[in-house]
Amino acid sequence: MAVDRGVIDAQLKDIGEGARWWEQREFRDLPYVLHPDEQIHGLLNGKLLGGRRPRLLPARQWLIVATSQRLICLRQERFARRQVEFAAGEIVRLDHRSRLRDYQIVVETPQRRYRIRLPKDQAFRFIGALGPLLPRQRVQPVPPELEPLSWIPGMTTVATLPVVAGIISKVSMLSPPDYSDRDRVERLEGTVERLQSEVEQLQQNVAFLEELLERRANEVALPASRHDS
Numbered sequence: 725m726a727v728d729r730g731v732i733d734a735q736l737k738d739i740g741e742g743a744r745w746w747e748q749r750e751f752r753d754l755p756y757v758l759h760p761d762e763q764i765h766g767l768l769n770g771k772l773l774g775g776r777r778p779r780l781l782p783a784r785q786w787l788i789v790a791t792s793q794r795l796i797c798l799r800q801e802r803f804a805r806r807q808v809e810f811a812a813g814e815i816v817r818l819d820h821r822s823r824l825r826d827y828q829i830v831v832e833t834p835q836r837r838y839r840i841r842l843p844k845d846q847a848f849r850f851i852g853a854l855g856p857l858l859p860r861q862r863v864q865p866v867p868p869e870l871e872p873l874s875w876i877p878g879m880t881t882v883a884t885l886p887v888v889a890g891i892i893s894k895v896s897m898l899s900p901p902d903y904s905d906r907d908r909v910e911r912l913e914g915t916v917e918r919l920q921s922e923v924e925q926l927q928q929n930v931a932f933l934e935e936l937l938e939r940r941a942n943e944v945a946l947p948a949s950r951h952d953s
Contacts, residue, residue: 726755727762735764739853750787750798753805763792766853771841772797772808788840790853795831797840808838812857820851829854 732755733743745751745767758764767789789796795815797808810831817832827847829840842850 727758727760729755739764739766748787749800753798754789757796757798757807759793764789765792766790766850768842768846768850773839773841790850790857792856795857815857815859818854818858
């Protein structure tokens with residue numbers, strides 16, 4: 725049973741959104757996707773990608789909806805609706821960071837890893853809407869003597885062990901990690917972003933030329949049909 729439109733309109737008003745969303749095909753499917761007790765916390769249009777990279781083919785837009793119970797991704801295809809969702813208990817990790825031209829959220833579940841690309845000007849507000857879906861973890865403080873070593877993965881756990889004092893002398897000889905690999909990845913991502921933009925522009929140019937050729941063919945065919953008649 726679909727959720728009443730009035731209920732959804734009230735939820736949109738609560739988060740500062742208007743009725744413009746009903747113009748989008750994916751959003752008109754949302755009443756059939758939401759649970760009766762589910763509350764919309766945020767929504768926007770973005771790109772849903774798998775865990776592998778880089779990607780040279782342009783990704784299509786999805787409707788990304790954060791609710792009180794799930795993160796829902798919807799896309800209308802030619803004959804059906806495609807839906808990918810993550811329940812609050814299925815998300816084991818959620819990371820986010822700014823990129824060259826957009827903002828990226830990485831969602832990890834026990835089965836798969838997904839990347840969601842968001843517009844930068846809408847990302848901060850949407851990240852806040854994901855709060856109820858984030859896994860709750862108890863964070864242990866790091867002792868002051870280990871603060872310079874907090875860059876080491878797992879140091880928070882190590883700090884709670886009774887034998888931590890004997891470990892300090894060993895780990896103090898380690899140096900911070902080399903970030904050159906990360907820099908190379910960021911440069912590669914920048915190159916991929918530029919290639920994506922060029923491919924999308926090329927596709928738009930091809931579509932325009934096809935439409936122009938079809939229009940010209942119709943214009944030539946029309947006088948010929950009149951002449952034959």
